[in-house]
Amino acid sequence: MAVRVGIPRALLFYLYFPMWQAFFNEIGVQVIPSGRTTKSILDDGIREALADVCVPIKLYYGHVMELKGKVDYLFIPRVVCLNGKTVYCPKFLGLPDMIKYSVDNLPPIIDVRMDSRQGRLSLLNAYSEIGRYFGADRITTIRAYLKALGVHYHFRRLLRKGWSPPEAMELLKSPGTGKAGSQTKVNLKFAVLGYPYAIYDSFISVNIVEKLRQLGVMVMTAENIHPALLALQKNCDLPKRLFWTLSDIALKAAHLLFKQGRIDGILHLTAFGCGPDSLLNKLIEMEAKKHRNVPFMTLMIDEHTGEAGMATRLEAFVDMVRRRKEAHLCQK
Numbered sequence: 001m002a003v004r005v006g007i008p009r010a011l012l013f014y015l016y017f018p019m020w021q022a023f024f025n026e027i028g029v030q031v032i033p034s035g036r037t038t039k040s041i042l043d044d045g046i047r048e049a050l051a052d053v054c055v056p057i058k059l060y061y062g063h064v065m066e067l068k069g070k071v072d073y074l075f076i077p078r079v080v081c082l083n084g085k086t087v088y089c090p091k092f093l094g095l096p097d098m099i100k101y102s103v104d105n106l107p108p109i110i111d112v113r114m115d116s117r118q119g120r121l122s123l124l125n126a127y128s129e130i131g132r133y134f135g136a137d138r139i140t141t142i143r144a145y146l147k148a149l150g151v152h153y154h155f156r157r158l159l160r161k162g163w164s165p166p167e168a169m170e171l172l173k174s175p176g177t178g179k180a181g182s183q184t185k186v187n188l189k190f191a192v193l194g195y196p197y198a199i200y201d202s203f204i205s206v207n208i209v210e211k212l213r214q215l216g217v218m219v220m221t222a223e224n225i226h227p228a229l230l231a232l233q234k235n236c237d238l239p240k241r242l243f244w245t246l247s248d249i250a251l252k253a254a255h256l257l258f259k260q261g262r263i264d265g266i267l268h269l270t271a272f273g274c275g276p277d278s279l280l281n282k283l284i285e286m287e288a289k290k291h292r293n294v295p296f297m298t299l300m301i302d303e304h305t306g307e308a309g310m311a312t313r314l315e316a317f318v319d320m321v322r323r324r325k326e327a328h329l330c331q332k
């Protein structure tokens, strides 16, 4: 029987799962992702994690608990930097240690450091280190790494075409079967900015994307924007760019979309207990004040976020934007 590696459905799962799965499969390892978030997964995470960590990290703990006892290894890489420029939030850097020293009786953790600032071959070397856990030689890991990069490239292309990460993953599994979720008559287009692991975890985000679609709103996120367009935003009028990779992307997307003014509304989904968000949300709000033609709203999620409260706020915002747009069209 093939060795089974568990990958928690949280944090970078939403951006890198297809790549990781392709790599592991190519070296003969079976990948078991944890299931979709449920109340019991969230409750497990809340029980195991420190009280003051952000809700996405609590969720990560819950998904680790879901995999405990079902797999031979857990894949929890120490992701520092993947673009040679910005780094992931400190929680990502300490993740393997946090999990290892706070949850008992876990299977061995594959804890490799991924830091592309350490040289051109650093990521390949990290994947070679993963391969060594399973006795794969250098040639096999290089071949698996190249295959994984190909899958990742294809996945990113699907995101740029407008698919969400869960939809793109479905499309990779069975091409031609992807569905862009239920959609009533669309006459508004919103951007939902924030961390992919908050937006696309339908439990913790209270299914924000699907709710907006049902209200007749086409939804885009930063993942749907070409990285070259984001790169044009440079430091977003700051003396230097934001340190944290995902905050930097969200800020750049906000600057681009506010400046373009072609979107009907922007929502920023922030996570309770997130250090980087306390700065990022202020910076996005400051940009929003310069572009009052684009309605903006912040929504905070935490472990107690209620479906009814979120739905009411979304409905009110959509209604306000729709009336505003209709009034604007009547004036023309």
Ligand code: SF4
Binding pocket: 054, 055, 056, 057, 089, 090, 091, 092, 195, 271, 273, 274, 275, 276, 277
């Ligand atoms: S960026 Fe914020 S939400 Fe994400 S892991 Fe770090 S502290 Fe948590």
